[in-house]
Amino acid sequence: MTRAELTIAEVRLTPILVADPPLLNTQGVHQPYTPRLIIEVVTEGGATGLGETYGDTKYLDIAGPLAEMMRGRSVTDLNALPGLAAEVCGDSPAATAAGAVDVGGLRGVQTADKLRLSVLSGFEVACLDAWGRATGLPVHALLGGKVRDRVDYSAYLFYRWAEHPGGRGEPDDWAAATDPAGVVAQARRLADTYGFRSFKLKGGVYEPAEEIAAVRALAEEFPGQPLRLDPNGAWSVETSLKVADELEDVLEYLEDPASGTDRMAQVAARTEIPLATNMCVTTFDEIAEAFTRGAVQVVLSDHHYWGGLRNTRELAAICRTFGVGVSMHSNTHLGISLAAMTHVAATVPNLHHACDSHYPWQTEDVLTERLAFDGGAVAVTDTPGLGVELDRDRLAALHRRWLDDDGSQRDRDDAAAMRVAHPEWTAPAVPRW
Ligand SMILES: O=C([O-])C(=O)C[C@H](O)[C@@H](O)C(=O)[O-]
Numbered sequence: 191m192t193r194a195e196l197t198i199a200e201v202r203l204t205p206i207l208v209a210d211p212p213l214l215n216t217q218g219v220h221q222p223y224t225p226r227l228i229i230e231v232v233t234e235g236g237a238t239g240l241g242e243t244y245g246d247t248k249y250l251d252i253a254g255p256l257a258e259m260m261r262g263r264s265v266t267d268l269n270a271l272p273g274l275a276a277e278v279c280g281d282s283p284a285a286t287a288a289g290a291v292d293v294g295g296l297r298g299v300q301t302a303d304k305l306r307l308s309v310l311s312g313f314e315v316a317c318l319d320a321w322g323r324a325t326g327l328p329v330h331a332l333l334g335g336k337v338r339d340r341v342d343y344s345a346y347l348f349y350r351w352a353e354h355p356g357g358r359g360e361p362d363d364w365a366a367a368t369d370p371a372g373v374v375a376q377a378r379r380l381a382d383t384y385g386f387r388s389f390k391l392k393g394g395v396y397e398p399a400e401e402i403a404a405v406r407a408l409a410e411e412f413p414g415q416p417l418r419l420d421p422n423g424a425w426s427v428e429t430s431l432k433v434a435d436e437l438e439d440v441l442e443y444l445e446d447p448a449s450g451t452d453r454m455a456q457v458a459a460r461t462e463i464p465l466a467t468n469m470c471v472t473t474f475d476e477i478a479e480a481f482t483r484g485a486v487q488v489v490l491s492d493h494h495y496w497g498g499l500r501n502t503r504e505l506a507a508i509c510r511t512f513g514v515g516v517s518m519h520s521n522t523h524l525g526i527s528l529a530a531m532t533h534v535a536a537t538v539p540n541l542h543h544a545c546d547s548h549y550p551w552q553t554e555d556v557l558t559e560r561l562a563f564d565g566g567a568v569a570v571t572d573t574p575g576l577g578v579e580l581d582r583d584r585l586a587a588l589h590r591r592w593l594d595d596d597g598s599q600r601d602r603d604d605a606a607a608m609r610v611a612h613p614e615w616t617a618p619a620v621p622r623w
């Protein structure tokens with residue numbers, strides 16, 4: 191293996207639309223299709239590495255010029271990525287739209303930094319995959335080696351409709367879940383199918399009393415198993431404390447009950463339940479205030495918006511230093527990202543909570559073989575790179591859907607999707623309750 195063989199000859203970007211079920215959250219409902227970007231980095235030596243990230247227009251705007259700049263560099267040149275991304279980001283109108291909320295308000299405040307990191311993370315993963323394939327090493331080895339052979343995931347429960355309004359999208363065989371019995375049935379099926387042993391309910395959809403009842407029903411069905419509730423910051427401090435009080439005996443952690451570090455700190459000061467977040471600590475800049483104020487006890491990492499697998503490890507090291515726990519957040523994603531999540535999770539010693547994953551909700555993928563959950567875990571592979579293979583026909587079909595789209599699905603907007611069923615809907619102001 192010569193250095194020249196690790197040089198990037200070509201970067202291919204393929205935006206796709208992936209079927210997504212009508213999952214409800216406090217902002218609205220998932221669209222029938224969600225945009226993702228598939229990144230292929232091809233080396234002079236003939237290795238092709240895969241990466242995956244958000245595929246909305248503002249990400250594509252940055253990914254194009256970044257791909258151009260990658261050509262001729264080495265796949266090992268990962269520390270140069272932030273500088274290159276900053277260069278291409280400078281001109282992007284989306285990147286300067288700081289202050290707007292991101293991903294329908296589910297992922298904290300959008301900044302130029304986060305946008306840039308979300309794009310470059312896909313390139314970093316693709317480079318690591320190519321590097322691993324070229325050298326015969328799994329990605330976890332390039333990150334210093336695994337400390338576990340399996341990575342646990344939790345069942346990600348959603349209130350949901352049986353189908354998208356107007357019969358749009360791809361049907362699936364899941365029933366509606368809009369009450370405690372529906373949530374328990376969904377959890378039972380996910381547990382029986384995939385072996386999950388911990389459960390996270392996406393809340394902020396119904397009145398807190400309804401969601402408390404759903405968690406209580408889960409506790410009855412799965413006694414002693416870890417449960418989490420995440421209303422995406424929809425509650426006031428007082429409501430958060432009331433819910434915390436009522437569910438104290440069954441929750442592993444309460445995730446983003448209230449919006450912003452200040453409210454989270456107020457809640458944390460008055461409850462024993464650990465608070466987790468993927469909303470008030472989403473960048474390195476947000477860590478100092480949240481940690482020194484004791485606002486969060488668990489950070490949900492996400493290699494997409496933290497800027498890649500190596501940054502995820504840096505985040506974990508900071509958390510370890512401050513005695514803050516680490517778990518993992520997930521948006522709609524495919525198998526490339528699940529593989530990347532699994533490789534990095536395998537290398538983080540202080541990852542003591544099962545990771546979130548939307549993957550069971552995704553009926554479509556771009557891989558020749560789907561990743562499997564066994565006993566609620568994904569096995570850490572020692573196959574070179576990420577250990578997954580691209581199915582070019584699937585990729586082409588999902589890209590064709592993106593090309594054919596009238597523009598309504600190319601940017602995720604859960605509130606707009608909700609308006610299809612409820613035309614008066616606007617994303618609620620926080621606190622909602
Ligand atoms: O707070 C979270 O865990 C998320 O934002 C995860 C997902 O984005 C979820 O809320 C969704 O997609 O509806």
Ligand SMILES: [Mg+2]
Binds near residue numbers: 446
């Ligand atoms: Mg969350």
